[in-house]
Amino acid sequence: MFLLISGLSFASQTRPSAQVGSINPDDTSGQGPPITDQDKDGIPDLHEELFSSVRNISYMGGIRQIQGLDSTNGSDNVSDFDRDGLDALMEYCWPYSMDTCFDERRTLTGKPPDLTDSGLREFLDPRVADTDGDGLPDGFEVYMCMNEGVGFVNESFAWTCSVFDPLDPSDGFLDSDRCDDYSLGCGDGFDINSDGIIESQEAYTNAEEYSYGAPSSWVTEIDGLRCFGTMGNLVETACSDIDRGIKNLNSGWLGTDPLRNDSDDHYFSGGQLLSQNRRGDGIVDGWEVYFNLQPLNSSDGIIDTDQDGWDANRDGQTTPDTSLGTVEIGEAFSNIQEYQVHYDGGYGVRSGLKSVEHGALEQTVRIFDQGSTPSLLHHDVVEIVPITERGQLVLGTRYGVSIMSVSGQSVDHFELPSGAQMTDMIFWDHPEDEHLIISSNIGIHTLRLDAAGLVDSGSLKSSIIGPIQSIHRLNLGGSLMSVLAGGEIGQAWITSIDVQGGIGETEQVEELESLLASMNGSSILSAAHATVTGSPQVLYVGTTHGLIAWNTTDLQGGSPPYWIFDNVTAEQYVRPANPFNSSRSAIVNVLEIDGPRGPDGLMTSEQILWVGTEGGLHHFDLIQGSTSPETSFSRDRMENSELDQDGGNDIRSIWIGEGEVVVGSAAGTWILEGDYSKAFGVDSEHTMIPGAIQSIGLLEIDNITHLYASIEPGRFSNIVPIDPLSADSDEDGMPDGWEYAYDLDP
Template sequence: MQSKKERGGAFADGEFMRRSQTTILTTLAVIASLLFMSQFPAVSNVSNIHPELTEGTPPPNTDTDGDLIPDVHETLFEEWMNWTASDGREVVLQGLDKNNASDASMDFDKDGLNATEEFCWPYPANCTAPGFPRGLTGQLDENNDRIYLDPRLSDTDGDGMPDGYEAYMCHRMGGFDLVAQRYSCPSFDPLNASDLTLDGDNDGFDVDRDGILSDSERFTAPEEYAYGSPSNFTAELDGLWCHATLPEGSILKNWPFLPSGANATFHNLLDACTSRAINPVGEDLWLGTDPLLDDSDRYLWDGFSVRPLYPSFGDGIPDGWEVHFGLDPLNRSNALEDPDRDGWDTNRDGGVSSDVSRTLTALKVGEALSTLEEYLVHYDDGNTVYPGLKSTLLNNGSEFSTMPLIYDAPANTLAVMHHDIRSLGEHDGTLYAMSKYGVSVIDHDESTQSHHSLPQGVLLHDGFLAYGEGSPYAVVMGTNIGFGVAPLLADGTLGSIGTWSWSLAGPIHAISPLSGEDLNLHAIGLGEAGQGGIIEVDGTATILSTFDLGAGLKSALAEANASVSTIQHGLAGGTTFQLFVGTDRGLFIVETASARDEAVGEWRFFYTPETNPIPTDVDELRSLPLGSNGNPAEIRDMVLDGPSSSNAQVLWFGTPSGLHMLDLNDDFIQHSGLFVHPGVEGKLSRESNSIHSIHPTGD
C-alpha cells in the first residue's frame, strides 16, 4: 500500500499542473483583450474648464449680433463689392457684418428689400419671428445648390428687374401661398433669370407680320419696368424706378400705386424709389408701364392739365406698338393725334379735321389719320400672316401647326430651311419642301430629315419631282440663274451639290414637265416677257440639251410683257396637248406637244393698266370685291384635273377675285356659287377669296 505521504504528494503534483494551465489561459486572455482594445482610438482624459477661461468660439448656426440673421448667412455676404457704372460713377456696397445688428434693417443695394427680407425670401420678412413655421430660406438652383437674394446686388438673378420689384410683382400676381406661408412665383421670381424675355401681356410689336412675337419683337417685363428711365440708371446708386413722396405712400394699393402702412406688403419699396425722375405724372407709383396689362396709358393731357385715368387704363394701342414708334404708352391723348400729318382733306375745305373720339364711328368722321387709326390698319381686324410650311387635317378650319426653321428648332424636331416655300413634292411619305434657299427632305414616318442648300446667290423659284418607272429620281428646279437638276439617292435624299446639273438660261419663274415626250424628260421654264427655255434630262438626272422656246410662244409673252407665275401641260380631253401659261396679266393657251414648234396660241383673258396692243378681256372672270385694286386677270396658281394624268377635263386657276374652273370639253369658265369662300364667323372677307394656291382633293 501506498503511504499517506505518497498519496498526498501525488495530489500536490496534479494541483500544480492545473494551476499552471490556468495561468497560461489567463495570460492569453489578457493579451487578446489588449489586442482588441488597441483597435479603438485613444480617449483623452476629461477635465473641467471654467467658462470664463474659454476662447469664445461659438457653436455652429449662432447669431452673434442678435439680428436674427444667422452668422453663417452674414458671413456668406460679408465681402464688400465695388464696380464702375456705365456712366463712370463708382459703386461701393458694404457687405453684412455678423457683429453689427443694424444691418438687418438696411437696404444697401436700394432694391426695396432690406437684409432681413432678402435672407427670408421666399418667406415673408417675419420669417425670423419665434415660432414662424418655415424650412430653409433661399431655394435650390439647377445644380441643386442653395441660393439666396444678395443684399449687395439690386438684381440678384440679372434679368433686368430689381429684387424688390419682382417680389412686388409676384405678390401682385397672387404668388403668396397662405398654407405654406411662402412665395411661389411662376414668373417674376427674383432668383430666376428666365423673366429676362418674359412678355406676359403680349404687348410687343410683330414687326415682320408673321403672327409670332420673337424675342426681339417682345416688349418684355424688364423693358416695361425700366420704360422712361435714363440710359445710365443704376439701381445700386439711383434706387428703384418709382416716385415716392415720403414718409407716406399712396392710399391706393392697385397698380401702379405704392401703398404704405397696413396696405403695404414690402415696407422698404418707397424708401428705395429714385430721386432722378423728372416731372413724373403722379406720385407714390411705379414709373414704367404695366407688364401685366397690354395697354398701360394711365393719364390724359386735355390741353390744359393732366388728368389721371385710374381706375381706367389704355387708349386702344398696345404698349409695345407705341414704344416702337416713339409714342408715350402712358399718355392716352396721343391716340387721337396725327404727328406725321398724313390725313386727307376729304371735303377739300382747306383743312384736315381731327379725330375727336376713339370710337370707330368718330374715327371715320375725322379726316386725320390718327395714331389709333394707323394702329388699326396694322391690326387688320386680327388677321395676320403666318409664313412657312404648315399642316392641318382636312375639314379642320381652326387648327394647324407650323414647321420651325432648322436653325431655330429643338434637337430631333422636323424642320425646314426657310419659311418661303416655293413648291412641294411628295412620294411614299417623304416630303420635298423646295424653299427659297434650298430643299428640305422630310420623312414623317421615320422622323428623319436632310437639308440641301443652293449655291451662294442662287434663289429657287419653282420646282417639281421627276419620275421614272413610278419613282422619283431627280428634283428639277427653276432658279434666278436658270435650270438646276439634283439627283436623288436611294434613301430619297439629294446627291451632293457637285453632282447637280445646270443650264444657265436666265431667270426662271415657273417650271413644268412637258407631257408630249416619250423618252427623256423635257421640262419648260418661263420667266419675264418671253424669257426661258426647255431642257432635256436623262435617267441619271443630267441635263443633256437646252432648247429655245417656240417662236409663237416667245413672241406672245414678249408682246404682253407678262411675267409667268405658273405652267401646266397635258392632254386636254385626252386628245390634244395644250400648254397653259398663267401670268400676272392673264391666261395664254397654245396647242403644242413640245413648246418648241411654231404654234401660235391666244390669250383666253387679258388685262393690264399699261398701254398694250392686246385687247382687254376679263368678262368671263369673277369681279374683284369693292375696294380691291388688284389685277382681275392675274393668275396665282393653276392645276389640270381629270380622271387620269393623260385625260385632263378641267383647268383650275386662282385669281385675286376667287377660284375659277375652265371646262376643257365645253370651253367655258365657271366661278362664284360653291366656289366662293363663305367667310369666317359670318363675315365675308375679300381676302378669303384671293386665291394663292390650289390642291384638288380628288373627291
C-alpha cells in the same frame, strides 16, 4: 451677382449638437448652445457674415459704397442698403414671405440646390439690387411674383414664380406680356422687318419695360426703384418718386407693364394728366417705343406726328382726330391709324411667295414678290402649282400668272385683262393638253399651257358672270372638267371646261343656294366630291357657316343637301376655334380627300376627308360619314399646341405628302406626321414659314425638296414698315395719308 453656398454651410440654422456626457438633468456642466443670431435680428450670424463686406460700385465717375450686414447690429434687418425695395430680413427669408418665414417655413431659405444651375443654394444679396443680373431689381421681381398673378405659394409655404423670379437670370430677357387667354409670353415687340418672327433684337423685353424712361446713368443702389408712391410688399421708402403728377394715380411703376402689351395709363386733357380706367390706346408698347412715341400716354394715339394727313375737302386745313373712336372721321393720319396699317387686321406679315428647304431646322426663308429676282406679277399669290417634271412653279397671282423656272431662276408672266383680279386657280392636266382654270372678280377664265409649260398668250377664254370667290373640282366623269364656283354671299354655280379650254354654260345650283340662304350670310370656301366604293357620290362643301353634305353625282335632283354641322352645332363635331365666339368653329377652309396610295403615288381608294376649320385639323371618315357623321370626326394628335395662341390651328391650306401632311395655318406652316390612317403629332424638325398661308407646294430641286408657301396679304403689302415719323413711308412720292384715303398702299 449670386451668392452661392452649399447646404452644409447652413448647419448653424439647425439645432446644434455636441457629445453628450450624461442624460441626467441634475448632472449638467459646460456652457449653453452656441449663439446663432447674437443680435436677435432674425438673420443668422453666418448669413450676415457672408454678406458683411462693403461693395464698391461706380457711379457718375466716382465710387460709391454699399454697406454690408453686421451680425452684432440688431437693427440692420430693416435696412435696404441696395435700395431694391426689400429689407435685409425680406432678402434673407426669400422665397418665404414675412408671414411664413418664421412660423410656417419647413426648409432653409434661399433657392434649393436642385433648382439652381450652380448646384448650390442661392440667396438674395442685400448689397446688390439685382442679384440675378437680369436687369430687374429684386424688389420689382418679388412684387410682380406676389401681386401680379405669376406666382403661387407651394406646399412648403414658399413662393414659386413662373416668371419674375429674383434668382432666375433669364426673366429679364423674356417678353412675357399676357396673351388673350391670360397665359404668358405673347409679348409686345415690334416685327420690324414683317417676317412674322420677333427676333431677340425686336422683342420688348421685361427688363426694357421696367427701365423704360430711365436715364442711361440710372443705378438702383443709388437712385432707387423705378416706382412712385408706396408699393405693397416693399419697404415704404422703396420708390424713387412720390408722385407722377397724374390725377387719381397714386402709386405704380414708372416703366411700361411687362405683363400688358398696351400699357397706357393716362391721357392729357384740359392741361392736366388724368388717369384712365381702362389701360391702353390700341397701340402695342414695342411699336410706340421703337418710334419714340409715348407708351404710357394714350393721347398720342390720335396725334398725327408726321403730319401726313390729307385735306380731303380742300378747306385749307387738315381736320385733326378728336378721339380713338372717331379716327376715321378726321382728315389727320394719326399714329393709331399708322399702327393699324402695320397690324393690318392680323395680316402684318410681309406677303408674297416664300420658300425654305423642307424637313430641316433653322433654314433661311427666301421671299419672292414684284420687287425680287426673279419677280412675280403681284405679291398676292392665291395658288401654287408645282410641276415636278419641268422644275416649274405655276403661280396664280392677283393680276395674272407667273411661271417660275426654279432651277434657272427665270420667270414668265401673263397678265389678266385690265380690271380682272384672280381669286382662285385650278391646274388641269388632261391627255390632250394642260389648262389653267381661273376665277376672278369678273368671272371664270381659262388659259392653255404650251409644251414648255408657258402660257399660250392667245388662249385666254372668259365667261363674264360676276365675282367668283373660289372654284372647286367636281368628279362627274367624262372628258370635261366640271367645277363648282362659289360667288358672293349664298351664290353657287356649276360649269364645265372642254379640252380646248372652252367654258360651257354656267348654271346656278339652286338646291345648294337654298341651303346656303338658310344660314344668312353663308358662302362657299371649300369643296370635295368624294367617291367611296359601293356608296353613292357625296359632295362635301365647306362654308363660312358650317359643313354641307349632298348625296349627288351631278348636282341635279336627288336628295337635297343638308348641314352636317352649322354655326350653332359645330363644336359638337369639331375643335372650338374661339372661346368668345362659338360660331367661328363652323368656318371650314379646307377639304381634301385622302386614302391609301399605290407605288405611283396615286390614290387607290378614297377613305377620309381632311377637314381644316378655323379651330383645327380633323379626319372625317368617308366610309361611315354618310350615315353617322357625328362619330366620323377625329382630331387625335392633330393639334399644334405651341402655335395655338398665334393661330396655328386655324387651318388655311394643306399638302398631302408621303407620311406627312404639310399644314398652312394662320400662323404659318407646320408638319403633321401621319397619313390618312393615323396621325402621330407635330414634326418639330421643320423650319416654319410664318404668316397666314394661302397655298402650299413641294418641289424637288437638285435632290433637295423645297417647301413653297404663299402668304395672304391683308389690305397692305407690308413690304416696308409704315413709319409714324415719316410722311412717305415707302418713298414713292405720295404722302401716307393720301394713299390711305384713296385705298392705295402706303
